[in-house]
Amino acid sequence: MKNIVILISGRGSNMQAIVEAELGDARVAAVIANRPDAAGLAWAAERGIATVALDHKAYADRLAFDRALMAAIDDFAPDLVVLAGFMRILTAEFTAHYRDRLLNIHPSLLPSFPGLDTHRRAIEAGCKLAGCTVHFVTAELDHGPIVAQAAVPVLDQDDPASLAARVLKEEHRIYPAAVRDVLAGRLRIDGLRVVASA
Ligand code: GAR
Numbered sequence: 001m002k003n004i005v006i007l008i009s010g011r012g013s014n015m016q017a018i019v020e021a022e023l024g025d026a027r028v029a030a031v032i033a034n035r036p037d038a039a040g041l042a043w044a045a046e047r048g049i050a051t052v053a054l055d056h057k058a059y060a061d062r063l064a065f066d067r068a069l070m071a072a073i074d075d076f077a078p079d080l081v082v083l084a085g086f087m088r089i090l091t092a093e094f095t096a097h098y099r100d101r102l103l104n105i106h107p108s109l110l111p112s113f114p115g116l117d118t119h120r121r122a123i124e125a126g127c128k129l130a131g132c133t134v135h136f137v138t139a140e141l142d143h144g145p146i147v148a149q150a151a152v153p154v155l156d157q158d159d160p161a162s163l164a165a166r167v168l169k170e171e172h173r174i175y176p177a178a179v180r181d182v183l184a185g186r187l188r189i190d191g192l193r194v195v196a197s198a
Contacts, residue, residue: 002026002079002183007069007086008033012040013168014084014105014175019047021176026183029076032069034088050076056088066094073098080183083137084175092139100189102137103182105175107167109133109149114142119160119167130154130163132171134178136189145194147187148178 004026006015012031019028031044036053045051052072059065065088073081083104095102108118110133122130131151138144150170154163181187188197 003029003077004080004082004179004183005029005073005076005078006031006082006084007073008038008040008084009035009087010038010040010085012038012043012084014171015040015082016043017172018082018084018176018179019044019049021180023176023180024184026079026180029078030073032072034065034069034086040084062089063091063093066091070094070097080179082175082179089141090137095137095139098137100136103147103178104135104137104142104144105171106133106135106142107164107171109151110135110142110146117160119163123154123158123160123163127154130167132167132174134175136194145189145192147182147194148174150174 002025006018006028008015008031015031028049030050030052031041032052032054033041034054034056036055041051041053054069054072056065059068081098081102109131113121129151131149133149134147136144152166152170186197187194
């Protein structure tokens with residue numbers, strides 16, 4: 001049985017979609033949040049999943065927090081670490097430690113719109129398509145080999161909230177599928193590309 005550790009900062013709807021998905025020979029071993037009040041923690045605990053709250057404000061700097069986070073994650077011997085609305089910039093030490101076993105979902109069609117406020121920026125840029133991207137995490141924020149993407153239309157009457165809701169539905173569809181494919185060994189990283197395993 002493979003172990004997944006999911007990191008969240010808030011609501012955790014992507015975490016919920018992964019917990020509720022058919023993952024084959026894998027299970028969500030733990031959900032860890034950097035905010036003790038993250039709503040997703042209570043949801044996971046109610047379902048008998050181990051939860052850990054690690055308040056980043058209690059640490060002197062980013063590296064001290066990341067080291068504590070790595071220790072908390074590694075207690076669960078993860079095969080895959082999944083960032084699901086985890087709103088912290090990670091150190092190079094952290095991303096190197098989980099190289100090729102760290103996934104993120106980002107609410108834009110990368111490489112467009114890395115960073116925050118993606119839906120407002122897509123609307124203001126006049127994009128006709130928006131979407132979401134699952135990618136392996138590297139030291140460079142919101143870069144890294146792309147595993148899966150889904151696109152949705154941007155409608156004339158959209159505001160950031162309505163576009164976010166349309167994109168989020170796709171996030172809940174592609175993220176569990178990407179987690180399943182990576183854990184099943186159906187994909188391999190070839191430079192910047194993720195391709196089907198031979
Ligand atoms: C999701 O839309 C996710 O793509 C985004 O935060 C939201 C979390 O929602 N992530 C980022 O912006 C990462 N930079 P959730 O807590 O309900 O899964």
